[in-house]
Amino acid sequence: MTTKIYDWVDERLGSKAIASAFLDRKVPRGVSWAQTLGSACLVLFIVQAVTGIFLAMNYSPSPEHAYDSVRFITEEVPFGQIVRGLHKWGASAMVVVVFLHMLRTYFMGAYKYPRELTWVVGVLLLLLVLGAGFTGYLMPWDQKAYWATAVGTNIARQAPLLGEFIFKILRGGEELGAVTLSRFYALHMLLIPGLMALLIGLHLFMVIKQGIAAPPER
Amino acid sequence: MEGKEEGQGLSRRRFLCYGLGFISGFVSLALGLPVIGYFVSPALRQTKVNWTAIARAEEIPVGLPTPVQYTERAQDGWVRSEIRRSAWVLTKDGKVFTVYDPRCTHLGCAYHWDTQRNQFLCPCHDGVFDINGRVVSGPPPRPLDRLEAKVEGGMLYVGRIIRVEV
Numbered sequence: 001m002t003t004k005i006y007d008w009v010d011e012r013l014g015s016k017a018i019a020s021a022f023l024d025r026k027v028p029r030g031v032s033w034a035q036t037l038g039s040a041c042l043v044l045f046i047v048q049a050v051t052g053i054f055l056a057m058n059y060s061p062s063p064e065h066a067y068d069s070v071r072f073i074t075e076e077v078p079f080g081q082i083v084r085g086l087h088k089w090g091a092s093a094m095v096v097v098v099f100l101h102m103l104r105t106y107f108m109g110a111y112k113y114p115r116e117l118t119w120v121v122g123v124l125l126l127l128l129v130l131g132a133g134f135t136g137y138l139m140p141w142d143q144k145a146y147w148a149t150a151v152g153t154n155i156a157r158q159a160p161l162l163g164e165f166i167f168k169i170l171r172g173g174e175e176l177g178a179v180t181l182s183r184f185y186a187l188h189m190l191l192i193p194g195l196m197a198l199l200i201g202l203h204l205f206m207v208i209k210q211g212i213a214a215p216p217e218r
Numbered sequence: 219m220e221g222k223e224e225g226q227g228l229s230r231r232r233f234l235c236y237g238l239g240f241i242s243g244f245v246s247l248a249l250g251l252p253v254i255g256y257f258v259s260p261a262l263r264q265t266k267v268n269w270t271a272i273a274r275a276e277e278i279p280v281g282l283p284t285p286v287q288y289t290e291r292a293q294d295g296w297v298r299s300e301i302r303r304s305a306w307v308l309t310k311d312g313k314v315f316t317v318y319d320p321r322c323t324h325l326g327c328a329y330h331w332d333t334q335r336n337q338f339l340c341p342c343h344d345g346v347f348d349i350n351g352r353v354v355s356g357p358p359p360r361p362l363d364r365l366e367a368k369v370e371g372g373m374l375y376v377g378r379i380i381r382v383e384v
Contacts, residue, residue, distance in 0.1 A: 047249060051253065054253055065297070068296035079259070080256060082252040083256050
């Protein structure tokens with residue numbers, strides 16, 4: 001039955017060739033768990049996206065309601081505690097795994113010719129992940145969230161020349177308030193995941209096209 | 219090195235494909251079930267009846283429709299609010315209570331009890347209801363709506379709105 005479906009789609013879209021390019025690709029000798037970190041990042045991104053979508057169904061990004069909506073999710077929505085927990089711990093896991101992936105790429109020299117662009121896109125993705133972490137942290141609008149954001153934006157303010165400018169752009173003004181919360185929500189939900197999806201697509205395309213880099217000889 | 223025995227069926231490739239499928243399926247289920255439960259839960263939840271206390275049963279004079287003002291505590295998600303409402307309460311024996319929704323069934327105006335005529339009169343379009351809520355004359359299309367009512371511990375409570383047919 002399933003083979004019939006695959007055949008039907010393949011006749012129209014050549015999907016078998018695409019699946020084969022992914023599943024049957026040649027892989028250098030010596031690859032091991034280290035080379036799985038990239039896929040781990042992708043899985044975590046998907047977990048974050050899916051749990052984030054469902055959390056967004058019950059979250060309200062305004063100072064009056066943010067805290068209560070999060071409490072509602074955690075205490076009253078069935079499985080809310082699990083979905084929120086996945087999202088919160090998934091975020092930390094993602095930062096850790098992204099760093100590990102970057103470190104192993106660096107120490108194995110996999111960023112060298114011809115993979116320079118893959119590395120650059122990867123760094124952009126790292127920055128986006130950190131941005132998602134920073135913006136997402138404000139969402140519960142509790143003491144920890146508020147003050148972490150206050151400190152973080154004040155640190156940005158210290159930058160020479162552009163500090164004030166960046167500070168106001170981040171906060172949406174002088175104050176850390178309603179405007180900041182909606183701004184961060186839009187960044188966290190729309191801009192950052194959107195950009196990440198595009199860049200991940202690009203990153204994956206390049207990785208598959210060029211093949212996994214051979215690990216260095218011992 | 220030992221050669222692999224050529225047997226029936228399962229090639230290495232097939233085995234790995236199944237293994238990958240099982241593990242992906244398991245992980246998807248483990249993550250997906252809570253998420254789907256979360257998403258679907260509003261449809262499966264029974265809306266619990268909110269009983270609101272509106273008056274002490276002994277305060278309602280027998281045989282006379284009495285207007286009662288009360289505050290309903292409502293919860294919409296995480297938002298709690300207090301809504302001022304009113305109702306007309308009637309009892310024929312002090313034990314069984316009929317509570318009418320205060321909105322005329324024509325277009326929602328507030329009607330009142332007229333002691334001279336012994337009828338509920340609506341000022342908007344001259345709708346008239348008798349003491350049982352049935353339409354006597356005027357444009358209202360159906361009898362007065364009622365609220366579920368019960369007496370517990372001397373307090374009169376109201377619940378959901380009931381539409382009265384006929």
